[in-house]
Amino acid sequence: MNLNLMLMGSKYRKLILVSFISATFSLVPYFGNAQDQHNTNEQDTHAAVISDSGSHDSSSHSQSADATFDPGLFIIDHVKDSHEWHLWTKADGNHVSVPLPIILYSKESGLQAFFSSKLAHGHHHKGFYLEDGKIWEELANHEIVSPLDFSITKNVAGMLVAALIMLILFIRMGSIYRKKELSVPSGLNGFLEPMILFIRDDIAIPNIGEEKYAKFMPYLLTVFFFILINNIMGLIPSVIPFGANVMGNIAVTFVLSFITFIITQFNGTKTYWKHIVATPGVPFWLAPVMIPVEIIGLFSKPFALMIRLFANITAGHIIILSLISLIFIFKSIFIAPVSIAFVLFMDCIEILVAFLQAYVFTLLSALFIGLAAKEHHH
Amino acid sequence: MDLVTPGIGLIVWTTLIFLILLFLLKKFAWTPINNAVKTREESIRAALSSADKAKEEMLLLQADNEKIIIKARNERDSLLKEAKEVKETIIEEAKQKAESEAKKLIEQARTSIKNEKFSAINEIKEQVAILSVEIAEKILREKLANDKEQKDLLDKLLKDIKLN
Numbered sequence: 362m363n364l365n366l367m368l369m370g371s372k373y374r375k376l377i378l379v380s381f382i383s384a385t386f387s388l389v390p391y392f393g394n395a396q397d398q399h400n401t402n403e404q405d406t407h408a409a410v411i412s413d414s415g416s417h418d419s420s421s422h423s424q425s426a427d428a429t430f431d432p433g434l435f436i437i438d439h440v441k442d443s444h445e446w447h448l449w450t451k452a453d454g455n456h457v458s459v460p461l462p463i464i465l466y467s468k469e470s471g472l473q474a475f476f477s478s479k480l481a482h483g484h485h486h487k488g489f490y491l492e493d494g495k496i497w498e499e500l501a502n503h504e505i506v507s508p509l510d511f512s513i514t515k516n517v518a519g520m521l522v523a524a525l526i527m528l529i530l531f532i533r534m535g536s537i538y539r540k541k542e543l544s545v546p547s548g549l550n551g552f553l554e555p556m557i558l559f560i561r562d563d564i565a566i567p568n569i570g571e572e573k574y575a576k577f578m579p580y581l582l583t584v585f586f587f588i589l590i591n592n593i594m595g596l597i598p599s600v601i602p603f604g605a606n607v608m609g610n611i612a613v614t615f616v617l618s619f620i621t622f623i624i625t626q627f628n629g630t631k632t633y634w635k636h637i638v639a640t641p642g643v644p645f646w647l648a649p650v651m652i653p654v655e656i657i658g659l660f661s662k663p664f665a666l667m668i669r670l671f672a673n674i675t676a677g678h679i680i681i682l683s684l685i686s687l688i689f690i691f692k693s694i695f696i697a698p699v700s701i702a703f704v705l706f707m708d709c710i711e712i713l714v715a716f717l718q719a720y721v722f723t724l725l726s727a728l729f730i731g732l733a734a735k736e737h738h739h
Numbered sequence: 740m741d742l743v744t745p746g747i748g749l750i751v752w753t754t755l756i757f758l759i760l761l762f763l764l765k766k767f768a769w770t771p772i773n774n775a776v777k778t779r780e781e782s783i784r785a786a787l788s789s790a791d792k793a794k795e796e797m798l799l800l801q802a803d804n805e806k807i808i809i810k811a812r813n814e815r816d817s818l819l820k821e822a823k824e825v826k827e828t829i830i831e832e833a834k835q836k837a838e839s840e841a842k843k844l845i846e847q848a849r850t851s852i853k854n855e856k857f858s859a860i861n862e863i864k865e866q867v868a869i870l871s872v873e874i875a876e877k878i879l880r881e882k883l884a885n886d887k888e889q890k891d892l893l894d895k896l897l898k899d900i901k902l903n
Contacts, residue, residue: 437741440742510748513752520756524759531769531772538771538775543782558776579761579769579770610749612746612749617757
């Protein structure tokens, strides 16, 4: 590892360092858990106590109780959203995590807000409790329902931080550009401006057209950087506020693709709608077939957008976590160098994917908007 | 299944965060940045076109300069030519004048030489006459030293006179 570090040029050193830190942090919880498992094997009587106090939800509960490492659960646990920000697991099996605000709307007790620490270790709070990563409510008549959950989860918190970073970055940039219109971009702006110009010149203008592109630039820029920054933050693991799998969550990608869908439909030209209702050159008796096909086509575009981003980012996280899991599957520290080498490689690819998926989402959004908004000259 | 069922909370939060972000960035970042980039591009374009214009003007100026240079050169050539001609005529005139002057002088010299010659010859003639008279006197004196000879001469002279 060190040899590798020295052999590599200084150019890649930062990248490797980030990946290395990422790999180590991913390992931390399960070095802890490995000891935890050891403990539970030796002291059966104590095991129940440890697992009871040590698990933040039932998935890791069952994990420590079974004392066998379940890579599937481990991976899903890390890929999914969570109500607390798990940092690491101590040697005694206790999880160290940052509590996040839980905001609920219950039909019985109305709006509720408290910290997730109140639900930790399987505790009940005002009839609410956590199971399988979801919040359930036990009503007065002992009926179990799920309340509307508007909690600031790990993903929401990660997203908020990403949004904050974007605001600081771009509003600062904007104020500099407002003050000195003809200055040469310097520092970070020199890095960001080419990306903005790239989105304008290679995504917006070719797909939407010279006349109309300006209207959609704010959306395309925001969506590109939002996806990019969240993706990159998601690759830095476990340290708050990084490591949230934001773009690997279907709710997030759903919202983004839905906004693209809305923008597309609201900017459709007459010819766009005419093509859907009565495609020119198609005999009228085919309309019963063609109209449903066109309507499915309307929805399949943003659907593909949603699935593509979600699947790509989730897949990347799953691969990295799987490679880490190898160490615990083989139960050997000697497999770690191999594992870390693969994780390093995957992290590099994931950085590429972070850019690529942000680009693809923006490009396809621009393409769909362009298809609807562009004036077609037949 | 949990993985692919979107939760309502996250949908609401994402929508909220994204729309607020979009609004703020549009107002404070994208608009000024895009405007600045556009004005910069326009200024660059203007600068480039003005540079092109300047280049064209330069070319025009250069062409003009060349014309002027050619004209000046021609003028100089013609001036030189004229000057040469003038010089030649002046020299010619001077030569002629000099020649005529010289001729005149020579003529004058000749006439004065002639006059001098005449007067000299006259003088010489006079001198010769005086000398010849003196010589004749001397010779006569010598010849007429005795009486016989004097008589002879007298005779002779008398004879001559008779003849005359």
